[in-house]
Amino acid sequence: MLVGLGVIGALLVIVGILLARGSAPSPVPTLPPVVTTEAASMAPGQATSGDYLFLGVPWGSSRADVRARLEARGFKFLETDDEGDDQFEGRVDGRDAGVAAMYSGDTLTKFLVILLTPDDTGGLLTNLRRNIAAAYGPSAEERGPATIWPERSGTLVWITTTEEHQIRVHFEAANWPNESKKRKEGRTTGD
Numbered sequence: 001m002l003v004g005l006g007v008i009g010a011l012l013v014i015v016g017i018l019l020a021r022g023s024a025p026s027p028v029p030t031l032p033p034v035v036t037t038e039a040a041s042m043a044p045g046q047a048t049s050g051d052y053l054f055l056g057v058p059w060g061s062s063r064a065d066v067r068a069r070l071e072a073r074g075f076k077f078l079e080t081d082d083e084g085d086d087q088f089e090g091r092v093d094g095r096d097a098g099v100a101a102m103y104s105g106d107t108l109t110k111f112l113v114i115l116l117t118p119d120d121t122g123g124l125l126t127n128l129r130r131n132i133a134a135a136y137g138p139s140a141e142e143r144g145p146a147t148i149w150p151e152r153s154g155t156l157v158w159i160t161t162t163e164e165h166q167i168r169v170h171f172e173a174a175n176w177p178n179e180s181k182k183r184k185e186g187r188t189t190g191d
Helices: 003-021 063-072 123-136 178-189
Strands: 076-080 086-092 096-105 107-115 141-143 146-148 156-161 167-173
Touching: 063 076, 063 086, 063 096, 096 178, 107 178, 123 156, 123 167
Parallel strands: none
Antiparallel strands: 076 086, 086 096, 096 107, 107 167, 141 146, 146 156, 156 167
């Protein structure tokens, strides 16, 4: 009987070990670390003179050059929309963002950056205004929900929020007003 209890005890130990191994948590796959790069910044980190630029991409850049520059900074190309503008997704200032690269023909005329997380408290908008002001100087005016910086060689940067509290930042080349007018006229004539 003592031998029987010894065998049962040994079997229980073996079963316990097997159960412990089988119920051990499987390794959790590791995700690549989030890398904060220059691509994540809405505005340069230091005072900047000259044109307003998003990520330093020059106005008039070709579609191929814009795509290459944004993809090199971690943005994913999604599609070209009905107006011929390229849509990207990525992270800006540590937040998920959509970016539209807008063209006149095949040359860059505007970036529209939409921060996708709602800014319900207004804190993000305040910080973003501060960051853009640190890079480009104080804003020129408040017009409704928009904060607009002074024109620089015809280029503009301005921030607005939607009713859903999403922040939108517009970087516009000097020739954007002509392209915008052409697009509006095309919509009214049915082109």
